[in-house]
Amino acid sequence: MNTSPVSRYEQLVAAGELRADPAQQTAARRLAQLRHELAAQTPNGFLGKLFGKAPPPPRGVYLWGGVGRGKSMLMDLFHETLAIAEKRRVHFHAFMLEVHSLLRDERQKERGDPIPSVAATIASNVRCLAFDEMVVNNSADAMIMSRLFRALIVDEGVTIVTTSNRPPADLYKDGLNREHFLPFIELIANRLDVIPLNGPVDYRLERLAGIDSWHTPLGDAATAQVREAFFRLTDYSPDDAQNVPSGQLDLGVGRELHVPRALKGVAVFSFSRLCRDARGASDYLAIARAYHSVIIVGIPVMGPDDRNEAARFVTLIDALYEYRVKLFVTAAEDPDRLYQSGDGSFEFERTVSRLMEMQSDEYMALGHGLADRNQA
Structure with a gap:
């Protein structure tokens, strides 16, 4: 050759x-x-x-x-x-x-x-x-x-x-x-x-041009959009989605989290896996440290009976935001309509603000793990 x-x-x-x-x-x-x-x-x-x-x-x-x-x-x-x-x-x-x-x-x-x-x-x-x-x-x-x-x-x-x-x-x-x-x-x-290779230009962002990060309502069209984002981030064909490798993330103290789809620093989770199961801040921080991009599918509208799920979702977004993780989702509604009533709904407004910021070009251009570098 x-x-x-x-x-x-x-x-x-x-x-x-x-x-x-x-x-x-x-x-x-x-x-x-x-x-x-x-x-x-x-x-x-x-x-x-x-x-x-x-x-x-x-x-x-x-x-x-x-x-x-x-x-x-x-x-x-x-x-x-x-x-x-x-x-x-x-x-x-x-x-x-x-x-x-x-x-x-x-x-x-x-x-x-x-x-x-x-x-x-x-x-x-x-x-x-x-x-x-x-x-x-x-x-x-x-x-x-x-x-x-x-x-x-x-x-x-x-x-x-x-x-x-x-x-x-x-x-x-x-x-x-x-x-x-x-x-x-x-x-x-x-x-x-x-x-x-740590210059200021993120060429992968150019490949994401025309792909929004928040997709609503839930359905085939939203799913197709996050599959396309996964493809552009990993070069893995969206037509072969069933064969994307999975992963195991060490959460410490003998605990692991199964990651249904994980490739090249990109992880895919369902909302249920992350927020309906009993999880804490340390779990979400482990995800934020390990993956530069996270795709969450199936985010529902939450009400008073979902206060635990809403609280976990707030903690999850705080961790992803702190580590400048790129976030792509399929959701039933826009951020400001996800949790309008129930315990903690007033505090949820900060999460709404962060979710809006995480969709911006300025946020998407930030390098992963900024919190680590600030603490170094």
């Missing part, structure tokens, strides 16, 4: 599909260099490893930046043009589910430390492992990542390429027992080139 990430990027710019962006150009050049290094390196295979002759893997790449900055697009260009057979691309959440399954299998064999065997299994016939959306939301992942990735890179010679919404230092920020995760951050600094 003669094309490279740089030439493909320049073709897209020339065709008017992209606007030239210096940060993206820098990342494309680094990925093109890595593509050349991987293609030029001849793997020594088993004998090379046995006699200590296996060459060190090329340095990997860690691309980070806010939603819409072109991370997935650049990963697409790199993976499509990487002319080696021993490559794999996987969403990070799916990868960690696979890792935990392999660890369970190895522990049942009772052969000591399972990490080396799991790393060897993953590295089988893989020289370049590419991840979409590296994020660490639970202590189980954090506890094993440093040792696992050191085994993959140092022992198995795998080159890692990944995207993330956060810089390495902010991964698993304020997480439980984070000190055990710090060696992983050090490993990234030592073995991967960290490239920011």
Whole structure:
């Protein structure tokens, strides 16, 4: 394959599909260099490893930046043009589910430390492992990542390429027992080139042009609109909605929340799942930290008998607003008609104001996780 990430990027710019962006150009050049290094390196295979002759893997790449900055697009260009057979691309959440399954299998064999065997299994016939959306939301992942990735890179010679919404230092920020995760951050600094794509332009917003964020009344037309928003945010075909992957969000203290649809930092929930079940502020904050965009379907008009649901909805919107989460909904009515009578209906007016602001261009242009950055 003669094309490279740089030439493909320049073709897209020339065709008017992209606007030239210096940060993206820098990342494309680094990925093109890595593509050349991987293609030029001849793997020594088993004998090379046995006699200590296996060459060190090329340095990997860690691309980070806010939603819409072109991370997935650049990963697409790199993976499509990487002319080696021993490559794999996987969403990070799916990868960690696979890792935990392999660890369970190895522990049942009772052969000591399972990490080396799991790393060897993953590295089988893989020289370049590419991840979409590296994020660490639970202590189980954090506890094993440093040792696992050191085994993959140092022992198995795998080159890692990944995207993330956060810089390495902010991964698993304020997480439980984070000190055990710090060696992983050090490993990234030592073995991967960290490239920011964090300029002021959110290109994904341009793809949302013409799509409103609040859709009423409930029905097929509103559902079609939020499906289209999901597609534009994730590049996942709305015609294949039934096969969108689900997820599990760690809520702490041994609790998890099933996320019916979760992909590339976008989560889809029903109002019932979020507000009719008994949930608190910590649950909603976990959602707000984990996802840059949230789609809520089936928001009803609430009355005096729904005061608990209304109170939870207020807390949910406060969390999403605080973390600048992009919100898309299907609802029975406009915000000011959702809860007009009942306990807390007067206080609900602040939520109405926030819901209106969250539909504005100014709010949609804000980066995810602003509250985290303000507290740093």
